Amino acid sequence: MSIQGLPEMKGYDPLDTTLRFVTRRDDLDPIYDDSLRAEMSCGHAVTPESPTQWCRNLLDQGHYTFKGPALVEGTTRCNKAWSYQEVRRLADLSVEEMQHFEDNMARMTAARHCFQGESLPDKCYNSNIFLINLTSFCRFKGSWD
Numbered sequence: 001m002s003i004q005g006l007p008e009m010k011g012y013d014p015l016d017t018t019l020r021f022v023t024r025r026d027d028l029d030p031i032y033d034d035s036l037r038a039e040m041s042c043g044h045a046v047t048p049e050s051p052t053q054w055c056r057n058l059l060d061q062g063h064y065t066f067k068g069p070a071l072v073e074g075t076t077r078c079n080k081a082w083s084y085q086e087v088r089r090l091a092d093l094s095v096e097e098m099q100h101f102e103d104n105m106a107r108m109t110a111a112r113h114c115f116q117g118e119s120l121p122d123k124c125y126n127s128n129i130f131l132i133n134l135t136s137f138c139r140f141k142g143s144w145d
């Protein structure tokens with residue numbers, strides 16, 4: 001439920017048994033440490049805001065594989081890959097955010113196919129219909145990798 005004029009606050013459902021909740025601080029951003037934390041597949045604790053910001057950042061820089069940014073030793077990052085499905089769940093992505101992620105990922109996937117010279121009809125590359133089809137295909141397939 002959102003309050004008019006304010007962005008909806010993210011938060012995990014404490015009854016969601018598919019998430020593994022932890023009591024330690026958010027490994028990505030210690031500022032957001034008063035809401036419920038859950039563990040990513042790489043073993044680092046997050047709150048929904050921290051993977052949202054990190055992955056949006058990666059996406060805006062043209063990356064669509066999401067790797068954990070938690071520092072493990074000095075300046076060495078975790079770098080374990082998170083699947084989009086995992087990000088979507090643990091970042092508690094809103095409908096608008098999902099749309100933003102999926103549109104960009106579809107565009108980048110199409111560009112990759114194009115660069116690799118895979119056999120897609122030329123006229124499809126730049127058409128919105130192609131991108132819409134690709135998005136639906138990937139949603140249906142349930143996998144981005």
Ligand SMILES: [Zn+2]
Pocket residue numbers: 040042043044068069070078079080
């Ligand atoms: Zn990690």
